[in-house]
Amino acid sequence: MTAKIVTPTPDVLARAADVLRIGGLVAIPTETVYGLACDAANPDAVAGLYEAKGRPRFNPLIAHVASQAMAEREAVFTPLARKAAEAFWPGPLTMVLPVAATGQTCDLARSGLDTIALRRPAHPVAQALLDAFGGPLVAPSANRSGHVSPTTPEHVRSDLADKVAYILDGGPCTRGIESTIVAFTGDTPVLLRAGALETAEIEAILGVTLARPGAASGITAPGQLKSHYAPRATLRLDAATPMSGEGYLGFGDHCPLEGNLSPTGNLTEAAANLFAMLRAFDLRYERIAVAPIPRTGLGEAINDRLARAAHRD
Ligand code: TXA
Ligand code: MG
Numbered sequence: 316m317t318a319k320i321v322t323p324t325p326d327v328l329a330r331a332a333d334v335l336r337i338g339g340l341v342a343i344p345t346e347t348v349y350g351l352a353c354d355a356a357n358p359d360a361v362a363g364l365y366e367a368k369g370r371p372r373f374n375p376l377i378a379h380v381a382s383q384a385m386a387e388r389e390a391v392f393t394p395l396a397r398k399a400a401e402a403f404w405p406g407p408l409t410m411v412l413p414v415a416a417t418g419q420t421c422d423l424a425r426s427g428l429d430t431i432a433l434r435r436p437a438h439p440v441a442q443a444l445l446d447a448f449g450g451p452l453v454a455p456s457a458n459r460s461g462h463v464s465p466t467t468p469e470h471v472r473s474d475l476a477d478k479v480a481y482i483l484d485g486g487p488c489t490r491g492i493e494s495t496i497v498a499f500t501g502d503t504p505v506l507l508r509a510g511a512l513e514t515a516e517i518e519a520i521l522g523v524t525l526a527r528p529g530a531a532s533g534i535t536a537p538g539q540l541k542s543h544y545a546p547r548a549t550l551r552l553d554a555a556t557p558m559s560g561e562g563y564l565g566f567g568d569h570c571p572l573e574g575n576l577s578p579t580g581n582l583t584e585a586a587a588n589l590f591a592m593l594r595a596f597d598l599r600y601e602r603i604a605v606a607p608i609p610r611t612g613l614g615e616a617i618n619d620r621l622a623r624a625a626h627r628d
Pocket of ligand 2: 455
């Protein structure tokens with residue numbers, strides 16, 4: 316099987332939904348990164364998905380839903396979680412919630428946990444496929460496990476070409492960085508992964524400060540391994556200037572010839588460019604130096620991904 320990058324016409328979407336119904340895999344665009352989707356209710360399909368990505372089965376998947384009604388069949392919403400859904404869905408927020416008795420998502424997709432991660436994506440192609448399919452779709456980022464997340468259909472093809480029937484073309488992802496994950500499983504919501512939705516925005520709407528994972532919150536993020544999003548090249552972060560032999564990935568005034576995440580110092584633009592530029596630099600350099608990026612706003616998620624990309628076990 317060789318993956319085809321296809322324009323998601325209504326006809327193609329109907330065929331992609333059929334592929335999902337028989338347990339196949341389809342790569343889909345979302346506003347954050349491309350996802351590798353399969354039927355959340357089909358354990359054989361989910362096993363195939365873990366296999367295709369080379370992902371450990373103890374790392375649970377996000378179930379993507381078409382509507383709030385579908386979300387409420389999968390999970391138990393507290394009033395605070397519902398408020399977050401009203402404010403930020405569809406959009407780049409993933410909520411970890413207690414699983415509902417009516418949930419369709421299989422145990423394997425949740426790695427056997429009694430919680431489920433849910434997201435209602437904003438991308439029209441993801442929404443159209445969810446509507447055509449009619450049930451929840453689990454979709455991790457469509458990269459080989461541990462590799463940089465894909466933000467174009469070509470990235471998906473280079474990682475997973477022979478594993479997937481269709482790659483639905485939705486162009487480059489506008490956000491470019493994965494969703495923010497918040498657990499609503501205790502008294503205080505816990506930030507499990509900084510992401511495309513700024514932490515401060517969530518805190519402002521909910522009127523609470525998000526706790527961080529750890530002993531105090533009693534929750535951990537199973538997939539948040541230190542080394543993740545890893546390019547082949549080594550990374551040196553917060554580099555004001557490059558050293559000889561390094562490719563230099565700039566930001567704002569740190570303005571090299573090779574590439575700049577955002578010449579104007581705009582964090583939204585830098586997030587959208589991050590993974591594509593990391594992949595491009597990885598093909599050209601053994602060593603990459605990255606300019607300092609502020610840790611405010613989206614800089615929190617950008618610096619998180621860079622730290623993981625730089626980490627070597
Ligand atoms: O933007 C995104 O979130 C993309 C697009 C495709 O939606 N998806 C994505 O999926 O980034 P993935 O599989 O690469 O990351 C999912 C994260 C993992 O760190 C996993 O451990 C965590 O969500 N997760 C899933 N279920 C969980 C649960 N029940 N409790 C805690 N963490 C969970
Ligand atoms: Mg991922």
